[in-house]
Amino acid sequence: MGYPPEILLEAVANGLLMGAVYGLVALGLTLVYGVLHIINFAHGALLTLAMYAAFVAHGVFGLDPYAAMIPLAGLFFVFGYLVQRLVIGPASRGDDSNMLLVTLGLSIIIENAMLAIFRSDTMTLRLPYTMSMVELGDVLLSVPRLIGFGVTLLLAALLFVLMTRTDTGRAIRAVAKERTGAALVGIDVAHIYAVTFGIGTACLAIAACLLLPSFYVSPRVGNAFVLVAFTIVVLGGMGSVTGALLGGLFIGVVESLSGLYFGDSLGQIGIFLIFILVLLLRPTGLFGARA
Amino acid sequence: MTPRETLPILGFLVAAVLLSLFVTSNVVLNFLVFTLILAIAAQGWNLLGGYGGQYSFGHAAFFGMGAYVSAILQQRFGVNAYPAVAFGITAAALLGYAIGAMVFRAGLRGSYFALVTLAFAEVLRILANATEITGGAAGLLISLNLGAGNLQFANRSSFLILGAVLLALAMLITLALEKSRLGAQLVAVRENEAAAAALGVDILAVKLRAISLSAALTGAAGALYAQYFLYIDSNIAFGTWISVEALLAPIIGGAGTVFGPLIGALILQGLSEGTKMLIGKIPGVDLIIFGVLLILVVRFPLHRIPGLLAARWRGKGAP
Amino acid sequence: MTGQGRDPAFLAVRDLTKRFGGLTAVADATFDVREGSITGLIGPNGAGKTTLFAMIAGFEQPSAGLVLLDGEDITGRKPHDLAKLGLARTFQIVQPFAGLSVRENIAVGAFLRLPKRRDALALAEDVGQRLGLGPQLEKPAAALTVAGRKRLEVARALATRPRILLLDEVLAGLNPSELRDFLPVLQDIRAGGVTILMIEHVMQAVMSLCEYVHVLAGGRIIASGEAAEVVGNPAVIEAYLGHGAAQRLAGHA
Numbered sequence A: 001m002g003y004p005p006e007i008l009l010e011a012v013a014n015g016l017l018m019g020a021v022y023g024l025v026a027l028g029l030t031l032v033y034g035v036l037h038i039i040n041f042a043h044g045a046l047l048t049l050a051m052y053a054a055f056v057a058h059g060v061f062g063l064d065p066y067a068a069m070i071p072l073a074g075l076f077f078v079f080g081y082l083v084q085r086l087v088i089g090p091a092s093r094g095d096d097s098n099m100l101l102v103t104l105g106l107s108i109i110i111e112n113a114m115l116a117i118f119r120s121d122t123m124t125l126r127l128p129y130t131m132s133m134v135e136l137g138d139v140l141l142s143v144p145r146l147i148g149f150g151v152t153l154l155l156a157a158l159l160f161v162l163m164t165r166t167d168t169g170r171a172i173r174a175v176a177k178e179r180t181g182a183a184l185v186g187i188d189v190a191h192i193y194a195v196t197f198g199i200g201t202a203c204l205a206i207a208a209c210l211l212l213p214s215f216y217v218s219p220r221v222g223n224a225f226v227l228v229a230f231t232i233v234v235l236g237g238m239g240s241v242t243g244a245l246l247g248g249l250f251i252g253v254v255e256s257l258s259g260l261y262f263g264d265s266l267g268q269i270g271i272f273l274i275f276i277l278v279l280l281l282r283p284t285g286l287f288g289a290r291a
Numbered sequence B: 001m002t003p004r005e006t007l008p009i010l011g012f013l014v015a016a017v018l019l020s021l022f023v024t025s026n027v028v029l030n031f032l033v034f035t036l037i038l039a040i041a042a043q044g045w046n047l048l049g050g051y052g053g054q055y056s057f058g059h060a061a062f063f064g065m066g067a068y069v070s071a072i073l074q075q076r077f078g079v080n081a082y083p084a085v086a087f088g089i090t091a092a093a094l095l096g097y098a099i100g101a102m103v104f105r106a107g108l109r110g111s112y113f114a115l116v117t118l119a120f121a122e123v124l125r126i127l128a129n130a131t132e133i134t135g136g137a138a139g140l141l142i143s144l145n146l147g148a149g150n151l152q153f154a155n156r157s158s159f160l161i162l163g164a165v166l167l168a169l170a171m172l173i174t175l176a177l178e179k180s181r182l183g184a185q186l187v188a189v190r191e192n193e194a195a196a197a198a199l200g201v202d203i204l205a206v207k208l209r210a211i212s213l214s215a216a217l218t219g220a221a222g223a224l225y226a227q228y229f230l231y232i233d234s235n236i237a238f239g240t241w242i243s244v245e246a247l248l249a250p251i252i253g254g255a256g257t258v259f260g261p262l263i264g265a266l267i268l269q270g271l272s273e274g275t276k277m278l279i280g281k282i283p284g285v286d287l288i289i290f291g292v293l294l295i296l297v298v299r300f301p302l303h304r305i306p307g308l309l310a311a312r313w314r315g316k317g318a319p
Numbered sequence C: 001m002t003g004q005g006r007d008p009a010f011l012a013v014r015d016l017t018k019r020f021g022g023l024t025a026v027a028d029a030t031f032d033v034r035e036g037s038i039t040g041l042i043g044p045n046g047a048g049k050t051t052l053f054a055m056i057a058g059f060e061q062p063s064a065g066l067v068l069l070d071g072e073d074i075t076g077r078k079p080h081d082l083a084k085l086g087l088a089r090t091f092q093i094v095q096p097f098a099g100l101s102v103r104e105n106i107a108v109g110a111f112l113r114l115p116k117r118r119d120a121l122a123l124a125e126d127v128g129q130r131l132g133l134g135p136q137l138e139k140p141a142a143a144l145t146v147a148g149r150k151r152l153e154v155a156r157a158l159a160t161r162p163r164i165l166l167l168d169e170v171l172a173g174l175n176p177s178e179l180r181d182f183l184p185v186l187q188d189i190r191a192g193g194v195t196i197l198m199i200e201h202v203m204q205a206v207m208s209l210c211e212y213v214h215v216l217a218g219g220r221i222i223a224s225g226e227a228a229e230v231v232g233n234p235a236v237i238e239a240y241l242g243h244g245a246a247q248r249l250a251g252h253a
Helices: A005-036 A043-061 A065-092 A096-118 A143-165 A167-177 A179-184 A189-214 A221-236 A241-262 A264-281 B003-022 B026-051 B060-077 B081-105 B110-130 B156-178 B181-191 B193-198 B203-229 B234-238 B240-253 B260-279 B285-299 B304-316 C049-056 C079-085 C102-110 C117-130 C146-158 C176-191 C203-209 C227-232 C234-239 C245-252
Strands: A133-136 A139-142 C009-020 C023-034 C038-042 C064-069 C087-089 C164-168 C195-199 C212-217 C220-226
Touching (some): A005 A143, A005 A241, A065 A096, A096 B240, A221 A241, A241 A264, B003 B026, B003 B156, B026 B203, B026 B260, B081 B110, B110 B240, B156 B181, B156 B203, B181 B193, B234 B240, B240 B285, C009 C195, C023 C049, C038 C176, C049 C164, C079 C087, C117 C146, C146 C176, C176 C195, C220 C234
Parallel strands (some): C087 C164
């Protein structure tokens, strides 16, 4: 179709790198769905919040986003825990349409709070390594994106260990599989829900730090990611962590190639159309657990 | 529907006409017209969401369809405003039917339905922003052409009456629906699909009719917006703001009732203006309050109260 | 409509089978329901009765087999189409339409054949009275007791003017006096010309109501016939453990 193979290869490679971070964003969403069985409409807004937090951390404390990852992850874990424990849990009382509305309400609050504080201008962080590239054979790869890829893989491995080797991880898996049974053996379900939500939010904090060096921040930036994340989760299977990561990679490549062929403004359409198609044809996704 | 039942709606219409005669402040008139536009859009959402229980997060798709088709026909093809608006409403209804046909047949409901409607609205927004016929990112201006024949009025009071008439029509349609077989079947579908199917309700057909009617009403609101403001762009027409407000107003004002959308729209707009006066024009503050209100309403289901009260009131006068 | 020249069974189920992956829930179920009868479908828990019902009523697609209503093949048709043809069913777990009154609940069924609200509400009133719900018609359906909800469930289905009514454990959860009061209601429905096929566990009701009984165990029909002889069938007694039915019947014999 008129593009030389090196350009295509580069698009694919960068798509994969970008896709890893998409996968990280989707991971939080799919984890929350798999355990709490809610579709968290506030996910995008939480990402926006995290990106602003990283931005402020740099502006006020001089913290490099990569250095801010761990403290912000901790902070957002606590924030996510409290939000689920104190707001979402009590307000929705387990009802599906209530959860829809509550998480929608949250997203409206967070997004507009950012708008009120920071106004609608997009802001970017210019760091010495923002534009650094690395050559891998014929292909030029962006350094921030490479780092993003690496960190995501590391985090995925950490989460795997958490889920399989720790008590908390086992409790989370128990609640995901059979909530009543888990409660009967003494697991504090509300606490586990909150922990899971906290982990999801912490993942967003890390993703935000990874994205900030090469991305802009604005009150609606999370929105740009949330539908991508939803697409990935639906594609990869609601509740499947592997699905989220692999789906992320796939979507990253699709977006990169769409952008190449259709231009930036229409590039996002490719993702939405895939999203709609997947929902229409296979709501449980490719690796899906329950619908 | 008995004449007695239509009294509140006629009462509202009379009140609106009186307001238009006695209110002279442009600011207040503007507030009222905008609130009416929102109420009409919300009335549309209420049909599918309040009565039908299918929560759409993308009603902007219908609002924008009505607005753009009407505006494009007038600006690019010189069609007169009246048929243009009619076509706009029809286009919105057709879009509703098309989306419904795909989505309901695939069995999507609940969160999935919300997500997919959100996606459709976004697709339309991106398309509107990128294509020429819609004016792309610059948006579309409707040429100033004052006169009743062009559905453009010099003074806002006339728009107030127009909006009130349209809203009254929408409320009458809602009331008629409540009293009809379709209405009963729609509520049954909302409460328990399996039981409804066992009682002979064709679930798909009912949902399709509901979404088409819902889209038509919200599309009418979009067309009215275009006639009043004479300018639309992809964010105004298909943006999340209208999806959110069309959903919030009925939920807060009373989902599944005739007056819920209007009450909700008044509350929302009132709060919005109120905060602007108190805190000044900080963008987003009104929506923060909306979000808090939404969570509060869900937490303490006050929104069930208007519905229950309405049922009691209806019950007294049954059948 | 006595089916002359056609299959004498009003509802004929032939080799109906349902497989879920590797599990066969119902295998080659074959039985008849005669017009104007009250026929029982009994069997131990997990025998597949509800799956069988679901297949007949259009809520599950059969893996194999046929269902015929008055000679017409209705296999795999959608529930709302079946309701139009005169086959109505109730659900084991009763859920009234919340937010609507009892009368409005029944009216949903009535609307199937009566497009006008006034007519539908009038029929709902009628049916409601017949089912003993007269004093509750105005009240919200959610306020009904279990017994009331069961009556509502039947009333809703009856309002669709069915020719055959499938009742799924409609007597479950009723205390002895509620049970006693419900039996004549069902007999009255049959007297009105509606055939009844009922899944039931309450043995005394089966004995006093049903002329014919089919027994489903392990997904298969293991016995069919008049109620008294079927219940004495040793295979049936063996299939049934824990209901005390065998002892009670041995006591009556």
